[in-house]
Amino acid sequence: MSASPVLVATDLDRTMIYSKNAIGGDPTGTDLTSAQHYVCVEYYDGGPLSHMSTETIDQLRALSAATPVIPTTTRTIAQFQRIDLPGAPWKYAITSNGGNILVDGKPDLRWRSEIDRSTRTAGMELAHVHSELETRIDVSWVSSMRVADELFPYLVVDLSTIPADFEADWSAWCTSRGWNVSRQGRKIYTMPDAVSKSRALAEVRARLVDAGELTPDATVLSAGDGALDADMLEYADFAIRPRHGELEELNWQRPTVTVTEGSGIAASAEIVRWFSAHVAAMTVGTPQESEQLSK
Structure with a gap:
């Protein structure tokens, strides 16, 4: 098999897969009476949790057969493995x-060791950050506090009762500590x-180039x-984000980043069509044609 000239990396939640409440692009909730046809790709405790549109499923399966696609998520290993993501098995x-890289479904211990070393060197260790965070939260607005894969803590909060200054104050404390x-x-x-996702993606890219599966000058999407x-969007040569989510709320823009026309689950099919058009331009056409698609 010849080396691919394109590498694709995609976030999952609210980019490729959607909870019932996020299907319409509205995180506060929506019904499912959409023209979009969708199927459940993740169950949790016996109930449906995440969905994909049938168009996205078909296109993602075809895309992963044509070029390397890297699912890239903040989910833990166990949470990722719950998803029946089309295009599997994933190399x-x-x-x-980015704290873990899975190779043929198994954690790469060498990468994880490097991440743990870098975290210790760059700043405060997890145990100290976790302890400090515990002193700043309250059950009146935090429903749960968890640690993901012994890498980082995260809170599930009530947005209607969270103290207005919590995020800014906590961010200020963390910034000076790595x-x-x-x-x-x-x-x-x-x-x-x-x-970070970009650091892990750079590592995967280097491995694919070394293995002869990706050209050294491959375009990253x-x-x-x-x-x-x-x-990760800034690391890529060209990127795309949906017209919803945190980056949309921040009005986050970059010259190399396209924003979808649609939002919610409809955006996922638009994103995969965008990927596929670039892959076709790079594989059959020219890099100039791919660049033109991003404008």
């Missing part, structure tokens, strides 16, 4: 916001600076909706 997947804070819907993540995706 590589990035979980835990950590950062991001909110995605009701979840507030506290992330070590050493952990990416998609995502949240602030934790921003570094």
Whole structure:
């Protein structure tokens, strides 16, 4: 098999897959009486949790057969493995916001060791950050506090009762200690600076080039909706984000980043069509044609 000239990386939640409440693009809730046909791709405790449009399923399956596609998510390994994501089996997947790389479904211990070393070197260790966070929260507005894959803590909060200054104050404390804070819907993540999707994606790209599966000058495409995706969108040669989510709320724009016309689950099919058009231009056409598609 010849080396591919394109590498695709895509976020999952609210980019490719959608909860019942997010299908319409509105995180506060919507019904499912949409013209979009969708199927459940993740069950939790016996109930349906995440959905994909049938168009996205068909197109993602075809795309992954044509070029390397890297699922890239802030989900833990176990949460990622719950998803019946079309295009599997995946040679590589990035979980835990880049803290883990899965190779043929198994965590790469060498990469995780490097991440743990970098986190210790760059700033405060998880245990200290976790302890400090515990002193700043209250059950009146935090429904749960968890640690993802022994890498970073995150809160599930009530947005109607969270103190107005919590995020800003907590972010200020973290910034000088090698950590950062991001909110995605009701979840507030506290992330070590050493952990990022772009860093893990660069590692996967290098491995694919070394293995002869990707050309050294391959074009990188990416998609995502949240602030934790921003570094990955900037790392890519061309990227796309849906017209919803945290980046939309921030009006986050970059010259190389396209914004979908649609929002909600309809945006996912638009994103995969965008990916496919670029892959076709790079594989059959020229790099100039691919660049023209992004304008």
